[in-house]
Amino acid sequence: MAKRLGKQTIMLESCPSMEGYAAVVSDKEGEGPLGREFDEVGADAYFGEKTWEKAESRIQIKALNRALDKAGVPPSAVDVVFAGDLLNQCIGSAYAMRGTDIPFVGLYGACSTMAEALALAAIFVDGGLAGRAAAVTSSHFCSAERQFRFPLEYGGVRAPTSQWTVTGGGAAIVSAGERGPFIREVCLGRINDLGVRDMNNMGAAMAPAAADTIERYLSDTGAAPEDFDMIFTGDLGFVGSEILLELLERGGVELKKRHMDCGKLIYRREQKVEAGGSGCGCSASVLCSYIANRLRSGEWKNVLFAATGALMSTTSSQQGESIPGIAHLVRLSAGKD
């Protein structure tokens, strides 16, 4: 049974299990520091498809199938899938899940989608609404560039604060099983908008939301940063991470020693990704490999995962709007104690 803690946090007393999880990425991510952690590294960005959008759906299908395999269950054992992505009308997810026959709850949380989906999947399992639930998301550098910025052929110059959309995705199968990681609490975030208008500086736009959700979670639970092996944010990158640490320090929360950002981790700096990785697939692929692996092995006992999203579109930016940010948080532990 779930129990509300404080203002925004939900404790899942049954400790739902991330029974199976998998990350699928493209060659560039495979060449990064986490290359060996991923379940599958594509030879290129096409994954055997004719378009980048179809490749993105293929990534989700592959990640879901691998997560199912690792959980040792067929798709029919999953009662509901929560999925979303960055593409207009979330076609990455809709076309991926079309063939599964699993009831589908479409989400839009931009790059916070993995935490949003995992939180809902865990809530459904905890409440007995689903025997098993899946959380899936993806992003693709090429489909995102042409949708949000320029045609790739144009070869636009990138700003030093811009981030590189990860071509990859992650999937988790959540159940009442006994294999860690376990999902202990979730904290669904509020929209924060401090007026950042620069679409080439998403890290700055999302940092206040990450700070808000992390502060809320710590205040709701009475936990301190020292209680965690690591506190992950999704894709603040190098610029946004600095802002996050500063914002939290002002509120008296010292995160520096425990904080790591998936967008800082996934590429080597010499891979020319400017301020780091981004996209739904960034935090999803890092969670469903590097982070979950270390929790399953017991190397880490207790981790916060706060995925961050920027909720603008090209239309809202062209209309002069600032960029609203959001962060959803999930606490994961190695054991149930």
Add this chain to the structure above:
Amino acid sequence: MAKRLGKQTIMLESCPSMEGYAAVVSDKEGEGPLGREFDEVGADAYFGEKTWEKAESRIQIKALNRALDKAGVPPSAVDVVFAGDLLNQCIGSAYAMRGTDIPFVGLYGACSTMAEALALAAIFVDGGLAGRAAAVTSSHFCSAERQFRFPLEYGGVRAPTSQWTVTGGGAAIVSAGERGPFIREVCLGRINDLGVRDMNNMGAAMAPAAADTIERYLSDTGAAPEDFDMIFTGDLGFVGSEILLELLERGGVELKKRHMDCGKLIYRREQKVEAGGSGCGCSASVLCSYIANRLRSGEWKNVLFAATGALMSTTSSQQGESIPGIAHLVRLSAGKD
């Protein structure tokens, strides 16, 4: 507490209440047969804003505020809001909810969003995860036309099977209160795609999903069409509704006498809307006025509300893809018995 029924249906034993609800539409919808049912009818499609996209966010804000007023509670009494819309990256919802300070779960279910949001809101209240939860969605003829079809100035000729996107939205505040309508069961749908490729015939693309979800619900619960005063679909319109009835008849389910579609109801045929209304705001504004009013008054005792969505984008259509459909269903009753 929630209980799973059959394969896909979730029964909410606490019977969450649609404590407050409101519908806000534009002048064209106000001139339709349901004109007097709506809480607010705008003088034009701008709602005092400079762009149609901002007008759409304004519709959501107005609908939420009116629903809160009717429930007699402030925004701070709402623990979570589920919202989504048709715009790229769901900016209708993100910019509307930015100012509310309520934890935000972004959804993408195309025109099925009202049922998806209401289902999740009811699940959260039933499970004690939220004291109050809100479900909000919208659509806007002008923002949808220019995003999905042509610039309005182009004056494109419309096909007889095409539908007219409703400029409007709806909001519901769900709580453990004692005022009907009550939310009794929810059935989250699967993606159905029978290969329809015509973006001017969404009703045909969505009808199989509606048939699938309604059949699943009836089979899971053992209910018959005669058990309901009315069975509503979202926005199949005149073309899709015929297909739905035919598909169900083939499976031995006779729906004709009980079926009504929000897209058939919201406009008069002389309003030149071809095959009827569509958009997230279509089923949302009809649910949060006409339908909920008749349940609250007790005129109807028992209603099914199955909102339907078409999950394509312009990109997927340009790439030759067919249109995946989805339908989520909620059962509503006048009393708790």
